[in-house]
Amino acid sequence: MQPFNYLKPSTLTEAAALHRQADEPVYLSGGQTLIPAMQQRLSAPSDLIDLSGIAELSGIQAADGAIRIGAFTRHAQVAESAAVRSAIPALARLAGRIGDAQVRNLGTLGGSLANNDPAADYPAAVLALGATVHTDQRAIAAEDFFQAFFETALDHGEVIRALEFPRPRRAAYRKFPNPASRYAVVGVMVAEFDDGVRVGVTGAGPCAFRAHGLEEALNASLSPDALDRVEIPHEDFNRDLYASAEYRAQLVKVMAMRAVRDLFDP
Amino acid sequence: MAALNKHIHLRVNGVSHALEVPANMLLVELLRQRLRLTGTHVGCDTCQCGACTVHLDGRAVKSCALFAVQADGCRVCTIEGIGGPGGLHPMQEAFRDCHALQCGFCTPGMIMRAIDLVERSDGLDEQAVREGLEGNLCRCTGYHNIIKAVLQGQEAMEADDD
Structure with a gap:
């Protein structure tokens, strides 16, 4: 493994200052993507800035109609949190199925979102629930956050502080996991709010997106059958040895139907 | 650039250690090479196979998926810490x-x-x-x-x- 400077700031201000001073710095959160990437020399930072010592990135608070989760919260903590399980059970279940148990014990919410892997689970929830990404500089709406393949709206050196998830009437997440990696070949979250239904899709395209066609159909009639005739545009969908673009489009529809069924029978 | 050494304290199988480690040393390397606890295995070296699983503050983690410096102040339990010949877990x-x-x-x-x-x-x-x-x-x-x-x-x- 290539050498690097290891830095462990205790505040966000200090973290940002260290980031500015370094040549090729990278923030370290749970490390479950970054450290394997460094072992394979896909990433070779000059400075590793460990965010684990920053107290304000931790904690889960339930407030009126929303739940706020600190960026450093590990997937297992989200899955086990009584507050999350009671406010948005689908989010707790999603977190409990990310990767494997060892990954969930270290991987974090903020780390996963900043990385924006096209097959990560959380982005589907952030979009379907209309979450707000709070950073050390500003608040970013879910729609604006995921921009392209491994690209987010975060500026150089900007750190995610917390996620604020509005509480839906009900929500459900279904994924078709890659049997080896447990990443989503396709994952779909359907969330029903007072003002309509939102659908977040991960795994299918270069980055997670809202499926407006599915939303329209479900706003007309919230039932699995309503999705039967919806076309899923798939020109820019991912194709790899696991699934063609056409197959992923079919999976989007099937996972969405199953999620809608789960809304009525959780 | 030289890897800068860091001082860390951790408890491994109930024994306290104060160590100086390179920042880029993985926890599994510390356990196997420095502490000679070779019961923890390196299978894939890409954080997938789980052969290097240990308990960090009571939770299962892959010890090839974190640096030793990240375990500063933590309790680590390895296979050697749960039982042995004559007293298996x-x-x-x-x-x-x-x-x-x-x-x-x-x-x-x-x-x-x-x-x-x-x-x-x-x-x-x-x-x-x-x-x-x-x-x-x-x-x-x-x-x-x-x-x-x-x-x-x-x-x-x-x-x-x-």
Whole structure:
């Protein structure tokens, strides 16, 4: 493994200052993507800035109609949190199925979102629930956050502080996991709010997106059958040895139907 | 650039250590090379196979998926810390009893994960054990006897608690 400077700031201000001073710095959160990437020399930072010592990135608070989760919260903590399980059970279940148990014990919410892997689970929830990404500089709406393949709206050196998830009437997440990696070949979250239904899709395209066609159909009639005739545009969908673009489009529809069924029978 | 050394304190299997380590040393390298606790295995070196699973502050993690400096101030428990010849942990006993290993390479990771799984759940069935072991790969057994062993180990651990 290539050498690097290891830095462990205790505040966000200090973290940002260290980031500015370094040549090729990278923030370290749970490390479950970054450290394997460094072992394979896909990433070779000059400075590793460990965010684990920053107290304000931790904690889960339930407030009126929303739940706020600190960026450093590990997937297992989200899955086990009584507050999350009671406010948005689908989010707790999603977190409990990310990767494997060892990954969930270290991987974090903020780390996963900043990385924006096209097959990560959380982005589907952030979009379907209309979450707000709070950073050390500003608040970013879910729609604006995921921009392209491994690209987010975060500026150089900007750190995610917390996620604020509005509480839906009900929500459900279904994924078709890659049997080896447990990443989503396709994952779909359907969330029903007072003002309509939102659908977040991960795994299918270069980055997670809202499926407006599915939303329209479900706003007309919230039932699995309503999705039967919806076309899923798939020109820019991912194709790899696991699934063609056409197959992923079919999976989007099937996972969405199953999620809608789960809304009525959780 | 030279890797800058860091001073860390950690407790491994109940013993406190004050160590100076390079920042880029993985926890598994510290355990195996510095502390000579070679029961923790390196299988894939890409954070997938789970052979290097240890407990960090009581939770199963892959020790090749974090740096030793990140374990500063933590408690680490390895396969050497749970039992040994003449005093096997009930989960080790169950693995032996059920013939849950062939080459044995994945076994320390399997057992560390299985103990964490049982301690954090209440009443696992076969399906829950299969899902709970998703992060551990075995290339010999076909898993069947491992699942049997974890279920038997669960019973033995619960009987021990009573």
